[in-house]
Amino acid sequence: MNTLLRSLPLLCLCFGAGSMHAQLLSQTALDSTKEFYSIASALKEPDQVYRLQLTKKKYKELPEEIRQFKNLNALDIGKNKLKVLPAWLGELKYMQEFRAPQNKLQEMPAVVCQWPHLKRLDLHQNEITGLIPCMGDLAEVVSLDLWSNDLEDFPEELKGMTALRFMDLRVIQFDQREMEHISELFPRVKIFFSQPCHCGVGE
Numbered sequence: 001m002n003t004l005l006r007s008l009p010l011l012c013l014c015f016g017a018g019s020m021h022a023q024l025l026s027q028t029a030l031d032s033t034k035e036f037y038s039i040a041s042a043l044k045e046p047d048q049v050y051r052l053q054l055t056k057k058k059y060k061e062l063p064e065e066i067r068q069f070k071n072l073n074a075l076d077i078g079k080n081k082l083k084v085l086p087a088w089l090g091e092l093k094y095m096q097e098f099r100a101p102q103n104k105l106q107e108m109p110a111v112v113c114q115w116p117h118l119k120r121l122d123l124h125q126n127e128i129t130g131l132i133p134c135m136g137d138l139a140e141v142v143s144l145d146l147w148s149n150d151l152e153d154f155p156e157e158l159k160g161m162t163a164l165r166f167m168d169l170r171v172i173q174f175d176q177r178e179m180e181h182i183s184e185l186f187p188r189v190k191i192f193f194s195q196p197c198h199c200g201v202g203e
């Protein structure tokens with residue numbers, strides 16, 4: 001009995017240490033965690049990198065060193081020159097917030113569908129032509145910021161995004177029929193549209 005009692009503090013200490021290193025942060029913890037602004041600084045303590053901002057780096061390709069940050073919960077790669085995203089980003093299974101606005105993406109990156117805990121996706125001011133069916137499996141996404149893209153495709157599978165509450169689709173040319181279709185797909189979502197166009201009218 002005494003041996004068992006003496007072992008309890010050690011068990012509690014080990015359990016506590018494991019909890020402190022949980023990779024998936026709560027929203028409160030993620031909002032308050034340290035943010036890294038360069039790969040060089042992040043590589044000094046890779047296991048502590050939960051939030052990384054790499055904006056305005058003139059990247060045409062993402063540095064592969066990023067895949068070392070296995071605990072990454074939030075990544076911002078906005079204002080670069082990226083046309084595609086690498087498949088290895090899917091290895092970062094704890095991604096909750098992903099931002100890549102003001103790049104040169106022409107297709108919705110399929111890698112986003114590999115992030116089961118994704119809550120916020122910001123891809124505004126790219127050249128993306130449509131959403132993809134597998135996004136319907138992203139059951140935790142709350143916010144989609146997609147304004148100023150070239151969106152046309154909104155597949156029926158997107159109905160699976162049951163947590164979605166906010167979607168920004170301004171500065172995109174939709175006619176009234178297209179806007180109604182999108183609204184029917186997302187009946188509980190606050191959608192921001194620009195005024196409908198009269199595309200094809202009078203032609």
